[in-house]
Every structure is written in structure tokens, then in C-alpha cells.
Amino acid sequence: MTMPYPALRFTGASILRDGEMQSRSIAIADGRITRGPLPEVDLSGYLVLPGIIDLHGDAFERHIAPRPSAPFPPLVGLRGADRDAAANGVTTAYLAQSWSWEGGKRSPDYALRMMQALRDYAPRALTDLRLQIRCETHTVDTADRLLAAIRAHGIDYVVFNNHLDEAEMLQQARPEALFAWAKDAGRTPEEHLAVVKAAQKQKAQVPRYLCRLAEGFDTLGVTYGSHDDPDGETRETYSMIGAKICEFPTSRAAAALAHAVGDPVLMGAPNVVRGGSQSGNIAAEDLIRAGLCDALVSDYYYPALHLAAFHLVDTGVMTLPQAWAMISDTPARILRMPDRGRLDPGRRADLTVIHAQSRAIEMTISGGRITHLAGEAAHRLAGCAPALTALAAE
Structure with missing residues (x-):
């Protein structure tokens, strides 16, 4: 069975965009990073970094x-x-x-x-x-x-x-x-x-x-x-x-x-x-x-x-943006993969979500699908389950 692509907006996190950590939201849908109103998951206290x-x-x-x-x-x-x-x-x-x-x-x-x-x-x-x-x-x-x-x-x-x-x-x-x-x-x-x-x-x-x-x-x-x-x-x-x-x-x-x-x-x-x-x-x-x-x-x-x-x-x-580029953006450029390595709209939805205090990786999203989920991030995602269910029913 193929896993579905979730359509979500992550809010409250510190997100790596344009070479710096920014306080902003990031949305994913249909396997890509996107824009627009979507069911929200509060990720305050987390870092959202390129996969x-x-x-x-x-x-x-x-x-x-x-x-x-x-x-x-x-x-x-x-x-x-x-x-x-x-x-x-x-x-x-x-x-x-x-x-x-x-x-x-x-x-x-x-x-x-x-x-x-x-x-x-x-x-x-x-x-x-x-x-x-x-x-x-x-x-x-x-x-x-x-x-x-x-x-x-x-x-x-x-x-x-x-x-x-x-x-x-x-x-x-x-x-x-x-x-x-x-x-x-x-x-x-x-x-x-x-x-x-x-x-x-x-x-x-x-x-x-x-x-x-x-x-x-x-x-x-x-x-x-x-x-x-x-x-x-x-x-x-x-x-x-x-x-x-x-x-x-x-x-x-x-x-x-x-x-x-x-x-x-x-x-x-x-x-x-x-x-x-x-x-x-x-x-x-x-x-x-x-x-x-x-x-x-x-x-x-x-x-x-x-x-x-x-x-x-x-x-x-x-x-952190410079160090993280060594395992995300730079490898993507070396192997000529322009669709990944950065969290820009239109690129592949590859995200690594890290608890800012413990530095534990609690969620991984690869190609728009959740491939790893643990800890508090799992509880927060479960909290938006009704909104996801309603979206799926539409």
C-alpha cells in the first residue's frame, strides 16, 4: 500500500531558509514544498531543516x-x-x-x-x-x-x-x-x-x-x-x-x-x-x-x-546553516539534484525535524511522506488528526 502525501503547514518552528534560521511556517502538499492554507501542526521548539x-x-x-x-x-x-x-x-x-x-x-x-x-x-x-x-x-x-x-x-x-x-x-x-x-x-x-x-x-x-x-x-x-x-x-x-x-x-x-x-x-x-x-x-x-x-x-x-x-x-x-549545508544543499549540488537540498517552494518536500533542546530527530519527511515520527512531534501531529481526516473526506 502506498503511503499518502500529507498536506500540512508547520508553524512555530525555526526554519532554515535562504541561508539563515527564520521564524516562519512551511507547507507541504503532493510531495512538494508549497504555499497556502492547510491543516496546521504547531512545531514550536523545533528546528525544520532540509532533508x-x-x-x-x-x-x-x-x-x-x-x-x-x-x-x-x-x-x-x-x-x-x-x-x-x-x-x-x-x-x-x-x-x-x-x-x-x-x-x-x-x-x-x-x-x-x-x-x-x-x-x-x-x-x-x-x-x-x-x-x-x-x-x-x-x-x-x-x-x-x-x-x-x-x-x-x-x-x-x-x-x-x-x-x-x-x-x-x-x-x-x-x-x-x-x-x-x-x-x-x-x-x-x-x-x-x-x-x-x-x-x-x-x-x-x-x-x-x-x-x-x-x-x-x-x-x-x-x-x-x-x-x-x-x-x-x-x-x-x-x-x-x-x-x-x-x-x-x-x-x-x-x-x-x-x-x-x-x-x-x-x-x-x-x-x-x-x-x-x-x-x-x-x-x-x-x-x-x-x-x-x-x-x-x-x-x-x-x-x-x-x-x-x-x-x-x-x-x-x-x-548551523553553514554546517547543515554540508549535509544537504552542497551534496545536492555536487550530485546535480536541483529538486532538493533547500526548503524552497516547488522543491521536493524533504524535511528533517529536530527538537531544538534535545537535538533528537523526531520527524523525517522524504518526498512528502512521513518516514520517521517519534517523541513529542508524534503527539503534536496526532493532535491535528481531525483536521487531516476532514481534509481527506473532502
Whole structure:
């Protein structure tokens, strides 16, 4: 059963409009932000902010496999991830799915399963769920298959990354970690090492492969970038072939090069909330303070998105409108989604409603439909039920 579009006017709240918090009302109807007299819900004491747009999240992996040895069907995992995103104010979410030689849940076969699972689940989704493909650079024999899959499933966002260096390092310094990696991929250590060596042999073909993909992405209208750039030279190389998004640079030099050539830099919100990278890379807050980070993403934890925005406010780095733009307006512009990211009339009705005192997300509206409702906001909405019923009867 399709959820109805409520027609409501929210009053009394502090609303983010035109780059500042304003005391005004906001109306939604037919899935859009609108104007006009509608049944009112008093949201005094709340903040109404644009819905969060998450450009990279892999928390869905934990919903599909809460333990490595206990996987669930992709559709079950997608349902859990969908609700997790909605409960944390996310209205558009890119699920970061690998396309890699690494095997298992990072293999091209599994990526195709996820594409089909998301297509099957999409009509029931609360959140606008999309797949981001993380394409390993040393997968040169999959070009035709990847481009066909992107065309067939409407994938609009790809990032390149290279885990081969990590595999080579583990092979030398921590063979036990490489063996665990092999186990996750369903391989013996010997089989996994053979795959690593086969990938290493592709090195000379990789530049031409990436250029071919870049040309295909341009034809298909796909936005693309790179992940974990270690230095400015790597970022410059990707930028030159059109991979303009710099996702999770691991050094200040990579972020600075991206900024110098106008490439948007994305960092993880958990990095901001926790005060640094869990893997020992550069601190996201340092890049933000230096003006070298444009947007924040959930990475592995949806609650970090709004927590990071308030952290930046509390530490005096940014105002709330500036911090919130890093998880709403700016991501919308980066992925060329002009219908969302701001609370302007005519745009998609994507709203995150936060209790101003507790900072708890109590209501999420995605595409005009209520996808999460809790706390006092639920009681206030219930209070206008008679007016909604009367409107429906008309």
C-alpha cells in the first residue's frame, strides 16, 4: 500500500531558509514544498531543516550481514538500512557498493545482485535509496559488464579506488589480516593471493581502462570521482580524466589539490564527531577549518551526520546553516539534484525535524511522506488528526 502525501503547514518552528534560521511556517502538499492554507501542526521548539543527503554510506552492509558469518537476504538488509536512514533524518542515501577483484560482497556478481535487489525494493522504500559503485582500478576485464550494469540500472555515481596497495602491504606486514580478508571473500589464502597477483599484472592496462570508463560515464551522465586519494598527484590524475569528486582524501595535500582545481572534497561525519579518523588518516575537522572540505557523508554511521553538524556549531567552526549545508544543499549540488537540498517552494518536500533542546530527530519527511515520527512531534501531529481526516473526506 502506498503511503499518502500529507498536506500540512508547520508553524512555530525555526526554519532554515535562504541561508539563515527564520521564524516562519512551511507547507507541504503532493510531495512538494508549497504555499497556502492547510491543516496546521504547531512545531514550536523545533528546528525544520532540509532533508539530509548522504553521498556515501556502507552501514547497509551491517544490516545485510550483522555478523560476517550470519548474512541475510539483500532485501531484508535494505529494509533495515532504509529505516535506519529515515530515523536519522536522511531523505536521500547513496549505498556504497564495491565492484572489485576482492570477491565476496565486494565482487561484481554481488554488486549486480544488489542492483537488482534495490530495484525490487525501491517501490516500498521510505528513503530515496541509490547505489554508488566503488570501482576498483584493477578490474580491467569488467569494463563492458560494468558499463552495461550502470546503463541498465540507472547508476549515476561511481568512485574509483585502489585496495591493491593495501593487499600488498598486508601480504608483507600482516599476513593474518590478509587471510581474514580471504575468508570474508570465501577463498583460501592461496586463492586470494593468486587473485591479488593477477590484479597486480593489470597495472599497465589500468590508465587506459579508467579513461574508457570515464568516457562511458560522460556519455551516460554519471558523476564520478575517487576514494582515498593519498596525495596531490593521485588527485590530479583522477581530476584530469573527469573524476572530479575527491572522496575521503587521506592527506591534506590531496584535499588541497582538489580545492585548487575546484573538485569537491567529501569527508566522513564520524571522523568529525569522534575527533579524528578511525583508520589514522587526516582529521576531517582540520580540513573543514582550513576550507578544504565541502560535504560530509555518513561513511559507516548514519547518526553521525546531524551530530557532526551540531559539533561544528558547538565548537564555533560554523553557523548551523553553514554546517547543515554540508549535509544537504552542497551534496545536492555536487550530485546535480536541483529538486532538493533547500526548503524552497516547488522543491521536493524533504524535511528533517529536530527538537531544538534535545537535538533528537523526531520527524523525517522524504518526498512528502512521513518516514520517521517519534517523541513529542508524534503527539503534536496526532493532535491535528481531525483536521487531516476532514481534509481527506473532502
